[in-house]
Amino acid sequence: MNLRTFNALGKRGVLGINCRNSEYIMRSNPRSAFPLVDNKVLTKRLADKFDIPVPPVYHLIEHHGDIHKLEAKIAGKPDFVVKPARGAGGKGIILVADRQADNFVTPGGTILSKADLDFHISDILSGIYSLSGLDDTAIIEALLHPAPVFAQVTYAGVPDIRVVVYRGVPMMSMVRLPTRASDGKANLHRGAIAAGIEITSGKTLTAVYHSAVITHHPDTGNPVGNIQVPYWERMLLIAASAFDMTGLGYIGVDMVIDSERGPVLLELNARPGLAIQIANLDGLRRRLDLIEAAPAAIFATAETRVSWAMQTFGASRQ
């Protein structure tokens, strides 16, 4: 850690958090658009308008008095997900994979009674999982079944794909793969791994595990690189249109590839993290500069932005 590393990071075009905040987020993300991404109900409504697929909503619960209506809404649905509209970091999300008589079973095998679930929803409504501590809405939505593409490199849980978009141009991407250590969650600081995805080809690169660069999944031992992500162009289009949806210039778009529906938008993030640079072994700064210098014509539609990105952002290993 010295001046040399300082310069090396600069040359590599690594984006630091100070620079991200002051030069990009503060400049391109209007405060007024933040509620659109911080509240998943608003995000879903917006996505519907733009014909972007989201997990179908079975029911929204806003008042404690309405919790008893849940039963009727999920009748005949073997699996579903309960999540707080304003949650973050995976908190307060319960996946129900199966039902046994009156009880609910999570993918990890935990059994919840009806009363447990009601109590959890009541917690969500009083804002326990909401960042601001405000009253919240509970979303009951369909459980997604991840397509098998990443099955060889996932220990358990649902891998999600993140695309970071600047001025509507997808510029860097990664897939977060749960590990045994991460307890099936896709949070990097809990020990999940993240593999970079090359924008031009949609193929995975090496991965980062606890800030070390790796080529094989730590649990399954299978290679993480060179996996072709299906529906790649469609996913980039979804990511690109998130800009048109929200007006946020700098945004992280999280998607899951469902085995039946294909790419589905999970959530948007107005302050996407910087670890994606380690997964791609490349800095964001250079790509940001390229987008700022791009001819105005490429910004015309989501399609033109995606095709420009797919020509421009190849893996840049030295």
Add this chain to the structure above:
Amino acid sequence: MTLNRYIAAIVISLLVLPAILISYRVISLGYPLFPATPERVWQISLDARISGPADGATAIIALPSYKQGITLLEEKITEGPLDFSLQTEGQNRYAIWSGATEHEGTPVSYSATFIAKSRYPAPAAAAVNSYPEGVDRAEQTLAEKLVSDKKTLSFTERIKAIAPAATGNWDTSRLRAEDLEKWSVIQNRLGSVKALLVLFRAAGLQSNMVEGLALEENVSSKTDTWIEVWTGTSWQIIMPETGIIHQRTGAFLPLTRFGMPAVRSINGEVSDVRWSLNRQIISQWGIQNERVGSSDRLLNRWSLFRLPPQFQNTFRILILVPLGALIVCVLRNIVGFPTFGIFMPVLMALAFRNTGLLAGLGIFAAVLLIGYLVRNSIDKLRLLLVPRLSVILTLVISCFIFFALVGNKLGVREFMAIGLLPFVILTLTIERFHIIIEEQGILEALRTSAGSAAVATITYIIIQLEPLQLTFFVYPELLFAVMALQTLLGRYTGYRLMELFRFRQLGESNEPKNL
């Protein structure tokens, strides 16, 4: 970049404004540039008794004077029934009492507070070497002969070579015995002081005989006499009895120069003379207060020193809190060290003023630990946010009471001062601590604790620095400069030091590892 120019303009104005105000205060209002440089404040008092024949006596007593290189703050003279006047002769200043005295003598007194400077002013060019009165030509020639071999030395070395002549312990190897013999006769006749002075002057050194007092807490009935010699850059003081050289002229208070006696009388006598010197306990705050309080200039009338004293104390501390915030900025935005909440460490630092640093940190850690254990066990109860925080708040207050009672039992004052810790902040910190452990692991939680403790400690040390407090109190406009630095930090878009570590993979040309 217009934004950058705009920022630069703001930062420059924020720096120029205090610069102008401070220059104005220093130049026009006579403020000290560094109000906190340690100054030596002394009180001198003189008591004497003047008696004389019926037609009146006159006593002339030397007083300290700014021309002798000190700063006088305050003087008090009791004239009594006598006429009193002040007279200045060159660097010397005299009090003259005259008139008919009582039978057993009329008491007079004088007292002053002054600041001794570490350096006396340079000599006036005119005052160069002439021999003192009563030294004849032959004696002068002999003195010149004795020191002729020292004239090749530098001024400082020359002083070193000649000063021991006071005791006869100087290097006489190249001198003739009969010359030395003759000199010792002269020495006896002139007295040790004058004889040494003649030698210095014969060696071409600018030198004076000075009568005055050594600056020590002392009461004495007579003054001391010494010789001061100019080295070309500063004065050195040579004690004529011992030949000892003092470099620090600030340790002496000169009263008269050029051989004038400090106490004289015409037509009468001065008896029971008593000089006393005391180190003054009036603090620097007092000095500034007096300086500012006695002036009607606008900036002085609007000074913090004009606040009633009980309110001044708060501002002495508050005025340094922005420096604590500045440190938080540096630690978070340049180093990238995490802290609980943004200004939590600053509030802790303020509280440490009552508990002391170590006790404060210890109590804080203890309450945090107890709070965390309880928070962890009530997690299962799944309480809602507001009631949950209320429970922790109640716990924190209970801890405070417990610590205070234990402190009272054991007589530990620091524990009893615990009530001044910011309990709301502590409550929120316990909650944050729990969440960080849950979400990012114990390591991150400990790192955040360390970061908070570090900022609190640094801030505590800074706000306790009296010289800094005083400087900001005298020049509150310095806060604009602090704001300028904060603004600059707000535009620092470079890497944080922690990021150099976080992204080290990208800095190296690396080969992927296989696990």
